[in-house]
Amino acid sequence: MIKTNGYVFTGGPGAGKTSVITALAAKGFPVVPESGRQIIQEQVASGGTALPWADKILFRDKMLSAALDDFYRLPPDGQPVFFDRGIPDLIGYSRLENLPVPAVLPEYAVTLRYHPRVFIFPPWEEIYQGDTERKQDYATAVATYNAMHAAYTRCGYQLVTVPCMSVAGRVAFILEQLP
Template sequence: MQQKIVLIGGPGTGKSSILKEFIKRGYKCMPEISREVTLKAQKEGIDQLFLEQPLLFSQLLLEGREQQYLEAHQSNEEIIFFDRGIPDVHAYMNYLGSDYPPVFKEKSNQYLYTKVFMCAPWKDIYKSDNERYETFEQSVKIDTFLKEAYEEIGYHIIEVPFGSVQERCDFILHSLKNNV
């Protein structure tokens, strides 16, 4: 049976670095797509789509994450890692206090992941850039909304300890092997 493993956490918690390491180790990974959506909007003259049109941004993310899930489902790979999952979309809308259509939560309940690993905010590795505008304090707050969204669906969240990227990957693989 295929395992769909999602990595969650606020911005700048090391998820993408962990995925890059999994790719080096030969695993199939689905990258974070929010940067892609943000950069495309910037080329179209919208500086921060997430801030200026959060619902449109979230709809585009939902579509992209659903496509990633469906692509993974068609794969013969035993383990596929995702940098963020579908429930992240409504978690961020909750963080913003914005209304969103019921389909956001419906998709979260329709497309389920096997396990959820959470990377907690870690000030030592946090960096902002052109696509990551959130402060570390905002990352901490977003983290609580993410945890809430996944737990609301019924996921057991496994916390990834701080450490080197290799140690964090080893922890995740060990957890999968031992069915933690």
């Protein structure tokens, strides 16, 4: 199943994806926020263990469940919808964290397709900031970017590098790339 109106943003943490998603939402575009941050907040609040610093496999599996729900809710055609991460991100995350990749994950990545062009946000040290949910250091952010680049390339997506510029400039760049 292909959802050609679903555009994925990927890359390492702290590269500006969420800021661009927020700006696109303010312009009236439908967006799908990153599930990882929401899962972390819910798990911390409930005392759960599906956290990247506690049970990485359970955390990944909860993100997969959310990614599948988000994908299936996307209408097949229509207005562009921007995703802060997609299913192949979970392959990259698994490899980055040396976790086993369940067979169903590459199967989903092949059968549930977003638009063939994926926007990748390169590491940008000047804007990188950690917080209570983003505990990685900048070197890990770079490694994450590399893992996402490899995962999406292996899944057959064309990566479009989003230049390091203002949020407004990035939004304009992305909108210019749409058909």
